Amino acid sequence: MAQIKFILLLAVLAIVGTSTSSALRRSRRMRRNENGNSRPLIKNADRSVYARRNFALPDVVSDVYEVYVGPTDHRDNPAREAVAVISGKEPGVQGVISFIQVHPNEPVYVNGTISGLSPGKHGFHVHQKGVLTDGCTSTAGHFNPYMQPHGAPMDRFRHIGDLGNINAEPNGIARVMIYDSLISLSGVNSIVGRAVVVHSMEDDLGLGMHQDSKTTGNAGGRVGCGVIGLAS
16 A cells, blocks of 8 residues: 555656746746746747658659748748849740748749740749859759659649649630648758749640650740749
8 A cells, every 4th residue: 555655756757846846947948028928938948840751753763752840920930022133035925933932841933924934834833053153944954852753733743843734715815723732831841943844735644645744744945944032
């Protein structure tokens, strides 16, 4: 009986000790301002963990996980915005595309307009290099750090830079509105400093019979491009 009481006493002391320790830690994080209100002394003391998975390609690359540790309050981790100014070899191809990401674990919102295109669908991708010394040709291939096959934006296996197609109206203007969960404005999937490219033809999303289907979507030449740079 005495042994049981002793064990219970130890348990109570452990609980009290833990509570006291937690209270002391909280008290160290708080201070009183001139109005008597409390606020955290250590900024971002409470942090959450987020993970994003990039799926494996059998016999080529394993699953890759990106882990973010950040404040739960987005006000302490402001949104990032990037911009690409589009110009092209073809006369009249021009536009501005914005990329907005509220938090590293959230999708990137891509929006803007591009004019001077032929009516119809055009492949729209992020390419590896943000270099325009030889026009859009010098941007290299699609941004594909995990050596995946070309695919559609919603495919499990795809290039990070595969954003599908944009559609130009009869007046040659394409309005871009895309949410994508693989590209990012930070981390290993960051597209900042790379290039966004508009192609002359429709991207077949890797489903065609052409030899280029699994690499470029057989989307044809590059009619417009721009380097993606941080705006905030």
